[in-house]
């Protein structure tokens with residue numbers, strides 16, 4: 001089994017280049033099923049969630065390959081096996097994003113209920129409700145979501161919550177539906193806009209992505225294209241907060257600063273000095289961060305995916321921090337593991353109150369979800385002594401060459417042990 005060893009209390013210094021966004025990659029890959037022509041995606045991160053999407057698409061019978069580093073070429077012929085089997089669906093939540101494109105282009109789908117990180121209940125009722133409104137018959141059989149349609153038709157859909165996945169699924173399905181679809185209370189995340197931009201390049205008529213009303217006028221067919229995936233704003237945020245945990249002077253490159261606006265404001269409140277360039281962010285931080293109050297919210301609010309990392313940083317905050325989770329019902333599973341560093345945290349499932357301490361001490365810890373993994377790494381960077389982190393397969397789901405990037409910033413981070421099956 002592999003472990004990541006981190007010796008803490010060494011400041012980070014230097015430059016780090018952000019990879020392509022995981023959450024874009026796993027939405028844009030299924031979109032390639034909407035055409036029989038070649039779609040090439042650039043800046044695709046080499047992470048295990050992308051690997052699982054690859055595997056699912058291969059099993060469906062699509063032609064998919066890495067053209068070169070970062071570039072994935074996908075061609076979905078007129079026939080595919082429209083099935084996402086349980087063994088693969090359980091690996092990642094994004095497997096639900098095959099429903100929309102499979103229904104739209106092939107008229108049927110059989111997708112096992114998706115898995116993903118253990119961060120509380122993650123229903124997909126909004127996806128199913130919306131697809132039904134577009135004219136699909138959907139039922140559940142033997143753990144599989146079964147879906148069929150004689151042809152989707154445009155409809156006005158209101159989402160009870162601006163779900164990222166539901167917005168993406170419905171947007172993809174609507175591109176080939178007859179007539180106009182309007183999605184109200186749509187998610188505004190940059191990854192939704194990235195998907196819309198790909199679909200538009202493929203010939204879809206999509207307007208309003210990035211606002212809460214998206215209009216899609218169905219077309220008869222879509223064509224191939226080439227598209228570069230946006231940078232990963234969560235990875236960028238992780239490095240910035242990491243430098244707050246142990247102090248440092250870093251430049252995060254290949255980032256879109258507008259995508260991390262809420263994060264930058266909170267970093268400043270915590271005492272960071274920032275210099276924001278066109279596609280880079282320079283952060284310098286000395287001493288302990290100031291305690292802050294944060295609510296996670298859908299974009300453009302503070303991202304829930306950085307909440308665990310923030311809890312880790314604020315264990316060393318000067319004062320008491322209050323972090324309120326508003327996107328997921330129960331996303332404080334990382335708190336118990338973080339307490340092993342000596343963190344003083346109280347949480348009731350929705351809110352965490354963190355009393356900062358001047359010193360944390362290294363401990364053996366185990367990640368059981370992706371962002372918890374990142375939080376443990378960040379806590380370790382700020383803790384005295386050598387931390388041993390297990391459960392690296394979760395970190396590899398979403399961070400490309402994480403330990404190499406940290407080591408390049410001067411972190412004393414290294415992997416020991418034999419490669420475990422991810």
Ligand code: UD1
Pocket residue numbers: 022023024026093094121122123124125126127128161162163164165166187191298304305327328329
């Ligand atoms: C996406 C991101 C994930 C991020 C999350 C919120 C991907 C691959 N993952 O996940 O990293 O943490 O957005 O920013 O893009 N909900 C329902 N019914 C549904 C769908 C969602 O009740 O049918 C609820 C969820 O339980 C959750 C909230 O809506 O409380 C947000 O979920 P959603 O935006 O759908 O997240 P994902 O698309 O799964």
